Amino acid sequence: NAGVTQTPKFQVLKTGQSMTLQCAQDMNHEYMSWYRQDPGMGLRLIHYSVGAGITDQGEVPNGYNVSRSTTEDFPLRLLSAAPSQTSVYFCASTRSGSRGSTANYGYTFGSGTRLTVV
Amino acid sequence: GDSVTQMEGPVTLSEEAFLTINCTYTATGYPSLFWYVQYPGEGLQLLLKATKADDKGSNKGFEATYRKETTSFHLEKGSVQVSDSAVYFCALMGYNTDKLIFGTGTRLQVFP
Numbered sequence: 001n002a003g004v005t006q007t008p009k010f011q012v013l014k015t016g017q018s019m020t021l022q023c024a025q026d027m028n029h030e031y032m033s034w035y036r037q038d039p040g041m042g043l044r045l046i047h048y049s050v051g052a053g054i055t056d057q058g059e060v061p062n063g064y065n066v067s068r069s070t071t072e073d074f075p076l077r078l079l080s081a082a083p084s085q086t087s088v089y090f091c092a093s094t095r096s097g098s099r100g101s102t103a104n105y106g107y108t109f110g111s112g113t114r115l116t117v118v
Numbered sequence: 119g120d121s122v123t124q125m126e127g128p129v130t131l132s133e134e135a136f137l138t139i140n141c142t143y144t145a146t147g148y149p150s151l152f153w154y155v156q157y158p159g160e161g162l163q164l165l166l167k168a169t170k171a172d173d174k175g176s177n178k179g180f181e182a183t184y185r186k187e188t189t190s191f192h193l194e195k196g197s198v199q200v201s202d203s204a205v206y207f208c209a210l211m212g213y214n215t216d217k218l219i220f221g222t223g224t225r226l227q228v229f230p
Contacts, residue, residue: 004161035220040222042220042221042223043162045218045219092162092218094216106167107164110161111159111160112161
């Protein structure tokens with residue numbers, strides 16, 4: 001059971017380049033999300049998805065796109081990278097609870113992607 | 119909106135010392151509360167959780183009690199070990215929402 005797999009682990013981009021951060025889970029979790037982690041700011045939600053075909057914006061969505069064509073995969077796209085997007089990115093997933101809430105289940109996190117934009 | 123406030127770190131302790139990391143929250147209704155731990159170079163792992171007032175979450179010697187009257191969820195451990203050195207995040211999830219809101223994290227450093 002691999003859990004949540006993120007690739008790549010490290011990436012350096014030039015300003016203006018595009019790339020896709022991959023996230024895959026093998027636990028049949030309905031809910032998936034992307035966070036960025038910056039010093040002194042904790043984790044901030046970028047985008048999330050409650051199931052295949054459904055995505056929504058989080059706290060800091062600008063500059064990022066997502067799609068959810070399958071239950072397993074939730075890629076994060078940077079269309080035109082900027083130095084402000086230098087960060088550590090985490091993908092997380094969880095199953096939905098009986099009330100439509102994930103309160104009774106913990107999130108499973110990937111090991112992260114460290115992105116540097118120069 | 120909902121938010122979580124944690125004490126700033128780093129918290130520096132000697133092995134076998136008592137640990138408290140403060141966490142308070144602002145939320146409407148009845149959120150669920152969590153503590154996550156991040157070891158160096160790794161992702162976050164769920165440490166413990168509490169889903170209603172007066173619940174106590176516990177795991178690996180760590181405990182936290184959901185106090186609605188003080189809107190707090192402080193993390194405690196009676197005797198820390200060097201292996202507990204990590205960053206600890208307090209988080210909340212509002213009722214009937216899937217979003218997890220994190221505090222800024224508190225770095226714990228334990229020395230032998």
